[in-house]
Every structure is written in C-alpha cells, then in structure tokens.
Amino acid sequence: MSLLKRVLPHPWLSLSMLIGWQLLMNQVSAGSLIMGAILACLIPWMTNVFWPNPPRACRVDRLFLFVCRVLIDIVVANLQVAKLILGPRRELRPAFVLFPLTLEHEFSISVLASTISLTPGTVSADISADRKTLLIHGLDVGDEQALIEHIRRRYEQPLKEVFECSKR
Incomplete structure (x- = not known):
C-alpha cells in the first residue's frame, strides 16, 4: 500500500x-x-x-447501462406512484415479498437493496441472516412472482454481470 x-x-x-x-x-x-x-x-x-472493500467492476460498460436503467426506472416509478396516489381511487395491494438472492458478495447485495429502495413504490425491509433472502415491501403488488422476476431481470442479473463475473 x-x-x-x-x-x-x-x-x-x-x-x-x-x-x-x-x-x-x-x-x-x-x-x-x-x-x-x-x-x-x-x-x-x-x-x-x-469501510468495506468493494469488488472491482468487471464490466464497466454494463455498470454504465445499469445506472442508466436505474435512473430511468426511478423516473417511471415516480410517475406510476403519482398515478396510484393521485389517480382514481382503487384499492392498493401492498405486500411483503421474499426475494431469493443469487448474489453472493455483500457489496452487490447492498447495491441491490439500495436500488430497490431508491425506486419509488418498493423498499428493502430486511435481509436474512444467511444473506440468501431479501424482504421487500411493495406499494402495489399484483403478482409476487412477477415482482421477483422483474427485480431479478432488471437489477440482480446486471449486478451479477458487473460485480460477480469472476465467480462464474
């Protein structure tokens, strides 16, 4: 050093x-x-x-795309939440969802949890002691499995490509 x-x-x-x-x-x-x-x-x-030692980003191009995707999703989710709150009255379907994690590095899990919390309408509530399950609260959850697949496809998989490429 x-x-x-x-x-x-x-x-x-x-x-x-x-x-x-x-x-x-x-x-x-x-x-x-x-x-x-x-x-x-x-x-x-x-x-x-x-301070934890964050892993090196193996794919900086994918990291850039991930950040752009998250920023776009934040704007879209803000509009969706505004429509839910200000639009015609209907029953919201709030729910807690258990998200099975496939990420292994603590930094990657932390980035995923932060990303979920940054996106309006969802918040990371807890993580299991074995770091295998993330508890997520959704403001309007119609289908729990659809929410899990959405988070896995939009956030977890790209994070795995960016930070955990050496473990493949």
Whole structure:
C-alpha cells in the first residue's frame, strides 16, 4: 500500500469534506482551510477500518447501462406512484415479498437493496441472516412472482454481470 493511500485512504471523500467544511464556514481563511484539511484527512483515516472493500467492476460498460436503467426506472416509478396516489381511487395491494438472492458478495447485495429502495413504490425491509433472502415491501403488488422476476431481470442479473463475473 502506497504512502499516499495510507495517509489519504479516500481522497475524493477528503476533497468533498474540505469543500463541505468551507461551505459551512461561509468564509475562506487560512484557519478554516487548515482546520478543514485536518478534518478532511483525519476522519477518513480514522474510519478506514470500517469501510468495506468493494469488488472491482468487471464490466464497466454494463455498470454504465445499469445506472442508466436505474435512473430511468426511478423516473417511471415516480410517475406510476403519482398515478396510484393521485389517480382514481382503487384499492392498493401492498405486500411483503421474499426475494431469493443469487448474489453472493455483500457489496452487490447492498447495491441491490439500495436500488430497490431508491425506486419509488418498493423498499428493502430486511435481509436474512444467511444473506440468501431479501424482504421487500411493495406499494402495489399484483403478482409476487412477477415482482421477483422483474427485480431479478432488471437489477440482480446486471449486478451479477458487473460485480460477480469472476465467480462464474
């Protein structure tokens, strides 16, 4: 491990913290820059042991497509939820669904759970102790199996291609 990586384990976080500090201080002075730089170096260094090592993206092109897909799905889901809430009154069918995971790496599972929660109308509620099942709550679930297949096809399979390609 290089000296720079040991001293500054997360340089982008440090830079973001320094900028955030300066914005909070609402002034640029030598004292606020020095204090911001000290905090921006110390906090990531002291919390480095708590940071997981994310896997490398094997297919960056697939990662880009995944991010685009998620952004589009967020917009579409926002419109669908707005239609459900503001449209003609009908009974919603909220349900908890057990989603069997095929992902193995904790980082991939975390990204999947976050993606599900980011998409309006669904939220990741819990994960089993053995990391094999994700509990998902859906706002309007007509067919549980259709929801499972949708999540598997749209999110889990692409994540597997991006992060778990070495395990194939």
